[in-house]
Amino acid sequence: MIQEILARQQHESWGAKVIERLSKDLRRDFPEMKGFSARNLKYMRALAETYPDELFVQQLVAQIPWGHNVRILDKVTTSQEREWYIYKTIENGWSRNVLELQIDSGLYRRQGKAVTNFTRTLPPAQSDLAQQLLKDPYNFDFLTLGQDAHERDLERGLLVHIRQFLLELGAGFSFVGSQYHLDVGGDDFYIDLLFYHLKLRCFVAIDLKMGKFIPEYAGKMNFYLSVLDDQLRHPSDEPSIGLILCRTDNQLVVEYALRDVNKPIGV
Template sequence: MSEKPVGLTDPPAGYADWLADLKGRIHSAQQRATLAVNRELVLLYWQIGRDILQRQAAQGWGAKVIERLALDLRAAFPEMKGFSPRNLKYMRAFAESWPDETFVQEVLAQLPWYHQLALLDKLPGPGTRKWYAAKAVEHNWSRNVLVMQIESRLLERTGAAVTNFPVTLPKPQSDLARESIKDPYRFDFLGLTGEAHEREVEHALVKHVTEFLLELGAGFAFVGRQVLLDVGGDEFFIDLLFYHLKLRCYVVIELKGGKFKPEHLGQLGFYLTAVDRQIKSEHDNPTIGLLLCKTKNKVVAEYALGDKSQPMGVAEYKLLESLPEELQTSLPSIEQIERELASGSSVSDGNEHVVAPEK
């Protein structure tokens, strides 16, 4: 046990609360200082890149000037990193890719430099870069999560599910609901192949709920697995139940291990009715249903949703392709992925609420 320093008495009443408040303010100040330093660094790099571009264009300076500039800057500022020829070329590419200084100041300056490099290296044009940059700022993604979202083609998957939201939900809720659902969902982080049964997939998703929530997207909170519904004395069980914090509604997710069939929506609609009558409060919006299946015929899904009055969507989920056992050993483990996401959340099979961390 540590001894109390000589001369110190017990703290007065209210001291502990004041100390906790001070710690929080100091932490916030540290964060603001870090963000301010990052903002100035990103703007400086953009300005250096712009100057290189302008001088090369106006005065005909060749690529050799970057080598010379790197040497001179490192000599002038030996304590600073970032003035290598390679990084100066990135600054030039950064300024060339983002000629609008206002956008750099208002959006990009909120992201660290290594985020900028990921946007430059992994995306082909300004349209997609702007979308991912805005999402990274909105959801506070780490660089690794940003790269993962780019490589999983999040932009192409967002809002691509077949839904009836435009005719079953009012605007702007219908637009937000559509943008909250993807197609397909990527569950390769589970380490399961296409032969896995739906109950195996369901169990693995709950076991690794942090990654599942990250794939679902910001706003989803986990409520429970195999949630019991007692309807007239008969028992029914919802595969997965979530609550969406932005949509202010429950989201029922049903997993089907095969191809989509129209009759699946009948069961989903029954669950939506039960949740609306038994769980939803008067302040919640109507419950949304999402049917996840291994494959679907898009036209069949559109027809099946055509006469449904409840908000529903149909999307596919993708597991790992079947691989020879010797190749599967080279895949990253769940533990490696979880360390990368650095979450630490855990759930049981009960009705717990777990909200996805925005990395």
């Protein structure tokens, strides 16, 4: 049908209102079928022009609902980015609303952009996967925090909106606890948020900071990860990963701070 639309338009020219006439013909000939509005047919034409590779359409584009394809056609301008959102929709089972939220938040441009030391501290396959799971920046627009808010206010806000927070973190994160208690030689320490990642097969400790990154944060997280690996990590688990969430960061400062740290940390 799509090829018929393109062929008719090439033969009869754009001014011939091919789509409008074809829409009327189809609705007349197939009154029991839906989806033949002029608007839908225009999207079909756009889809055919956007994805000329029929194999790509069959193997990927056809795997997501029509409404998802329409959103991608409307909102995404480059072929590489469109393909990325199609892959992620299939991989994560995004609803149309979630897909639209991810596009509007610029997920494609944020994914995998956190500064980390993963290439030095994790095996190659684990490092690549972990890097792609982290973002910079994270989008917490669902929170309403004032300028004078503290880390505990941020933590409480994320827990109140845990569904949105998990959506922003991405697929695979399973919540373990907040202010997770660690007993080290009788001294008490607390991890702001602790998760287990089902794909990475490891614990992920998150430290929340309302200000800019300072090097001392890396040492503190390195300590947490050492304790987690000693006390919680199962023999079949991968090394625990730390994520430090700050309001701002100086990339060069982060790189120096993580250079000689032997635990996998992202900022």
